[in-house]
Amino acid sequence: MSTQLTCSLDHAHYRLEELVVAHHARHSLTHGIAARIGEGISTEDHRSTYDIADLYGEGFDPRLTAGDLAVHHNEGLPPPDIRAEQQRIERADALVLVYPVYWWSMPALLKGWIDRVFSNGWAFEFRPDAPLIKKLGHLPIHLLGVGGADPGTYSRHGYAAAMRTHIDHGIFNYCGAKVITSELMLESETAKLLESHLYEGSQTLGESMHYGVSVTDSCLGWGDTEALLTRAATALARAKPLMKVG
Ligand SMILES: Cc1cc2nc3c(=O)[nH]c(=O)nc-3n(C[C@H](O)[C@H](O)[C@H](O)COP(=O)(O)O)c2cc1C
Numbered sequence: 001m002s003t004q005l006t007c008s009l010d011h012a013h014y015r016l017e018e019l020v021v022a023h024h025a026r027h028s029l030t031h032g033i034a035a036r037i038g039e040g041i042s043t044e045d046h047r048s049t050y051d052i053a054d055l056y057g058e059g060f061d062p063r064l065t066a067g068d069l070a071v072h073h074n075e076g077l078p079p080p081d082i083r084a085e086q087q088r089i090e091r092a093d094a095l096v097l098v099y100p101v102y103w104w105s106m107p108a109l110l111k112g113w114i115d116r117v118f119s120n121g122w123a124f125e126f127r128p129d130a131p132l133i134k135k136l137g138h139l140p141i142h143l144l145g146v147g148g149a150d151p152g153t154y155s156r157h158g159y160a161a162a163m164r165t166h167i168d169h170g171i172f173n174y175c176g177a178k179v180i181t182s183e184l185m186l187e188s189e190t191a192k193l194l195e196s197h198l199y200e201g202s203q204t205l206g207e208s209m210h211y212g213v214s215v216t217d218s219c220l221g222w223g224d225t226e227a228l229l230t231r232a233a234t235a236l237a238r239a240k241p242l243m244k245v246g
Contacts, residue, residue, distance in 0.1 A: 014140075017041055017050040018092035022099040022110035024056040029188055030146050034098040037144070040204070050096075053088060055109050060085075062112020072120045074127065085117045094140040095177075101147035101184070104159045106167065114171055123175040134176025141172050142181040142205070148189040160184060181205055185215060 019038060023030040034052060041050045055062075061081070070076035078086065089095060099106050106114075120126050125133035145163065147154070154160040168179040183205060200221035202214040209215075 014041075014048055014093040016092045017048065017094045017096055018053060018089055019050050019096045019098060020053045020055065020110070020113070022055050022097070022107050022113070024109075026054075026057065028100070030098055030100050033144065033146060033185070034096075037096060037098065037205070051088070051092070053085075055113055060109070060113060062109050062116065064112065064115050068116050068119065074120065078119055078122065082116050082119065085113070086119075086122050089117070089139070092139075094142065094180075096142040096144070098144045099146070100188075101145045101149075101163075105163065106145070118171070118175060132174075134174070136172075136175040136177040139177045141168075141177050141179045143167060143179060143183065144181070144205070145184045146188045147184055147186045150187050150190075151184075154184065154186065181209070183209065183215065 019034050021031055021034040025031065031054075038050045038052060041048050065079065067076060067079045068082070071078050071082075077083075097106075097110065099110050102108070105111070117123075122135065124135055149159075151160075163184075164182060168182050172179050199210070199212045200219065202219065203210060205215055
């Protein structure tokens, strides 16, 4: 996977996008991707802008507190740090989450952010004696997970589907928020030499995306990659005797 990324979301209607990044290292691929998404937002439409919420850099505490639990039970108001996070989302026209996949889900830092910020009374209203009210129907969501495993592993074990059930449906649909983009950028640790996807070319992140096409640099299709790998293997096999020492 290349680090020269030009990512953009279909943000034509958004004035301000809140980019939430959940990674401890500023120089990580995850932060790099978030930065490129930000660049895409501001260069494609000068009226659009973005704010990056670097959860680790800002020292967000993902541990649920007694005060948070009181909010959940309709017995208290959100603490100031949580209210600040909610206000940040209230100012935005769309929410973008960029995170590495840890154990086939989001990192604990981001899960804790959801646990605490998407609270009862703000993201939804739940009372045992009343129907659930979904309160985030106005908030478009874009999800981008960066994973080390390959697409075959994700589909063979149903991990991609499980993540969609858990995150897209279980969290955002519960609050009424529409998930516009839900993408996994895979093989983040291995696919560094030959950039190849199922289909040639590239696409920008948005509503109508095509399976198997790169969302970063323009890439070779699988057919060309396979032919190149075969040629490289043949060349290497011929070269081997020359490399023998002693
Ligand atoms: C604790 C931990 C758990 C991980 N679990 C998964 C996993 O379940 N699936 C996967 O595809 N990659 C997994 N990975 C690999 C990360 O997704 C990968 O390191 C990351 O995408 C690389 O991006 P970065 O350079 O921004 O960290 C895991 C990595 C760590 C550190």
